[in-house]
Amino acid sequence: MGPDHVVGAMVIDGSGRDPGNLGLTIQSGRITRLGASSAHGERLDTEGLTMTPGLIDAHAHLGLSSPIQPHFSFQISAAEIAAGIFATVGATLDAGFTTVRDTGGIDGGVVTAIANGKVRGPSVLSCGPVQCQIGGHGYYGAAWEPTELWSSHHIPGLCALSMMAGNADELRHNVREAFRRGASFPKLCVTGGVVGGHDRLTDTQFAVEEIAVAVQEAAAQNTYVTVHAHKNEGIRDARP
Structure with a gap:
């Protein structure tokens, strides 16, 4: 199964820095990349949502x-x-x-x-x-x-x-x-x-x-x- 690229969400990465629209990549149920990616895969538009660490x-x-x-x-x-x-x-x-x-x-x-x-x-x-x-x-x-x-x-x-x-x-x-x-x-x-x-x-x-x-x-x-x-x-x- 190819990666999913999540875009549009406000991301809180847990580092202490300000939330931002960073984008992330999910592969086999795990976040594998934080930041925009141009690789192949499905694009998931989550504009208006907020993503945080567990x-x-x-x-x-x-x-x-x-x-x-x-x-x-x-x-x-x-x-x-x-x-x-x-x-x-x-x-x-x-x-x-x-x-x-x-x-x-x-x-x-x-x-x-x-x-x-x-x-x-x-x-x-x-x-x-x-x-x-x-x-x-x-x-x-x-x-x-x-x-x-x-x-x-x-x-x-x-x-x-x-x-x-x-x-x-x-x-x-x-x-x-x-x-x-x-x-x-x-x-x-x-x-x-x-x-x-x-x-x-x-x-x-x-x-x-x-x-x-x-x-x-x-x-x-x-x-x-x-x-x-x-x-x-x-x-x-x-x-x-």
Whole structure:
């Protein structure tokens, strides 16, 4: 298939320079040239439109495309949960986002399915399951439910909201498990949250030595730790 030459659009190239009518060439779905070209190929007139590089969303929860409480209490079928996730990733791409950093909710199979072209969606960097303290932010099981049953609410390869840890050794295990399942970076919940299941926004969670374990494991993988943190104490504790 020959190249397509796009002309007439106002182009924002991401370099910081002023937008301009530059023209560009597309070959096999990729921009191969910025600027006017006289080579053969189809000419596409896009006068009046604006073209930009793909947008990046640095904080998304693709796996939470269904309401959280029904999602993790067996009130919604796996088929409907999957349909919601895949509809969301397609809509995200259609909205112009070509890269998304998922900060909790999806499991590694979703990232792989998109990367392999089986599902339309942006490139996804994912933390996998969020790292949480027992009963902390990210836990939505019933109060009477044993903590060890929480993972049964997950759908392997599709969605896994969080892993619970009671001490530094358990957290280290969970972070390594998240990396094994394809995480690009770990995420910790170090305070309560607005939509917490059993915690308050003002709660400070994870001890400093526990946070340090996650930082060590991330460094070993040449990556970083991101955190969910509210209020001054939580933000200060989350600093490496």
